[in-house]
Amino acid sequence: MPALRVLLDATAVPAARGGVGRYVEELAAVLQHEVELVIACQRRDREVFTARAPRAELAVLPGWADPRPVRLLWEQFGLPLVARRLRVDVIHSPHYTMPLLAGRPVAVTLHDALFFSDREWHTGLKARFFRSWIKLSLRRAAVCVVDSAATGDELVRLAGADRDQLVVAHLGVDPARFHPPSTAEVSAAAASLELDDRGWIAFLATHEPRKNVPALVDGFVRSCTDRPDPPVLVLAGGAGWDTRIDGAIAAVPDHLTVLRPGYLPLSVLSGYLGGATVVAYPSLGEGFGIPVLEGMACGAAVLTTDRLSLPEVGGDAVAYTEPDGPAIGAALDTLLDDPHLRSELAARAVRRAADFTWDGCAQSCLAAYRTAVAGRRGRGIRGRGSRRLGGRRLGSRWRTAGGAG
Structure with a gap:
C-alpha cells in the first residue's frame, strides 16, 4: 500500500x-x-x-x-x-x-x-x-x-x-522536555527566577480570563498570609488580556511575593514545574489542559478544577478545587500542610502522564x-x-x- x-x-x-x-x-x-x-x-x-x-x-x-x-x-x-x-x-x-x-x-x-x-x-x-x-x-x-x-x-x-x-x-x-527534574534542574529554575531558597507555587499559561488568575491570587493570599515561611506565587506565561490581574496583585500583602516572569524557556520548565511545592491551575474550562499534563509529567502535586476536560486528563492523580478564591485557598492549605499527600499525588501523576x-x-x-x-x-x-x-x-x-x- x-x-x-x-x-x-x-x-x-x-x-x-x-x-x-x-x-x-x-x-x-x-x-x-x-x-x-x-x-x-x-x-x-x-x-x-x-x-x-x-x-x-x-x-x-x-x-x-x-x-x-x-x-x-x-x-x-x-x-x-x-x-x-x-x-x-x-x-x-x-x-x-x-x-x-x-x-x-x-x-x-x-x-x-x-x-x-x-x-x-x-x-x-x-x-x-x-x-x-x-x-x-x-x-x-x-x-x-x-x-x-x-x-x-x-x-x-x-x-x-x-x-x-x-x-x-x-x-x-514529551518526556525529554517534561520529566521529574534533577536537583540541578530545580536549582537552575529557582535561580532564573531569583527565588533563592524560597519554595514556590507554580502557574503556567497565558493570562487570559478563563485561566482564573485573580481567584488564584486571592486563594494564595488566604492560604499564605499567616504562614511563617510562605511560598512565592509565580505566574509564568504570556501577559494575555485579563485586566483584573493587576488589581488582584496590588491587593496582596507586602510580606507575600507574587512574580510575573512572562514566558519561561522550555529548558527550565521541568525544574520550574517539578520543583514547585504545588502547581496550581484553577482554570474555568479547557479543551484539554496541557499545563496540567506537563505538571503531572514533571512529578508535581497539581491542583486544578473539575471543569470540562481537566478530570479527563488528571484522573485521580491531581487534586481538585472549586474555582473561587476561598475554595482555592482551602485546597492550597491542604496541599501545603500535607507533604505525604503531595508525594502520593506526584507519584500517581508521573504514572498517569506516561499514558499521554x-x-x-x-x-x-x-x-x-x-x-x-x-x-x-x-x-x-x-x-x-x-x-x-x-x-x-x-x-x-x-x-x-x-x-x-
Whole structure:
C-alpha cells in the first residue's frame, strides 16, 4: 500500500509558541515517520520544522502572506494550490479554520468549544470569527479531530456536531522536555527566577480570563498570609488580556511575593514545574489542559478544577478545587500542610502522564486521515477499548485510535 501523503498546515502557528505551536511541532515530529509529510509553514519557522521533522518536505509561505488577514486568504487559495502541486491525499488544518475549496479531504482540529459556551472570555470579533469557522469546519471537513471527549461532547451540545464525525486525539507530553527534574534542574529554575531558597507555587499559561488568575491570587493570599515561611506565587506565561490581574496583585500583602516572569524557556520548565511545592491551575474550562499534563509529567502535586476536560486528563492523580478564591485557598492549605499527600499525588501523576504520548496523538490523527481519504464519514474510528479516564468511560460514546484512550 503506498504511503499516505499528508499536508500539515503550520502557517497558523504564532511566533510566540503556545499550545497550538507545540501541538503542530510534536505532530510533525511523529508523522514524518508514518506518512509522506509536507509541512506548510511561515518563513520564520523554516528552521524549526527542518530540525523537528527533517524527513518532511517544506512548503514555505511567501513573505507577502505573513500578515494574518493575508495568511487567511492564502489558506483559502494558496494552500489548495500547494496541495494540488504536491499531490497530497489529505490536508490537516490544525487550528479551527480550513480551505473550503481544497480539492481533497480535509481534517480539522477543533481544540475546544469555549467560543460557544463562554463567550465573555473572548473579544467580540475573535469569538464571532471562531464560532463561524467551527460551524463551517463541522459542515465541510471530512473529519474533525478534538483534543478530548469533553470537547466532543460540547461541540455536539452547542454547535450541532455529528458525534460520528469527531475523532478524539488526546494530546501528549514529551518526556525529554517534561520529566521529574534533577536537583540541578530545580536549582537552575529557582535561580532564573531569583527565588533563592524560597519554595514556590507554580502557574503556567497565558493570562487570559478563563485561566482564573485573580481567584488564584486571592486563594494564595488566604492560604499564605499567616504562614511563617510562605511560598512565592509565580505566574509564568504570556501577559494575555485579563485586566483584573493587576488589581488582584496590588491587593496582596507586602510580606507575600507574587512574580510575573512572562514566558519561561522550555529548558527550565521541568525544574520550574517539578520543583514547585504545588502547581496550581484553577482554570474555568479547557479543551484539554496541557499545563496540567506537563505538571503531572514533571512529578508535581497539581491542583486544578473539575471543569470540562481537566478530570479527563488528571484522573485521580491531581487534586481538585472549586474555582473561587476561598475554595482555592482551602485546597492550597491542604496541599501545603500535607507533604505525604503531595508525594502520593506526584507519584500517581508521573504514572498517569506516561499514558499521554505524542505518538498516540499522531496515531489517532493518522486514523482520522485514513477515514477522511476513504470517505467513511459517519462510521467512527474504532479504538483500543473503553479505558476510564477521569471517571468517564470513553468507549461507550467515543472512539479513539491512540493516546490514553
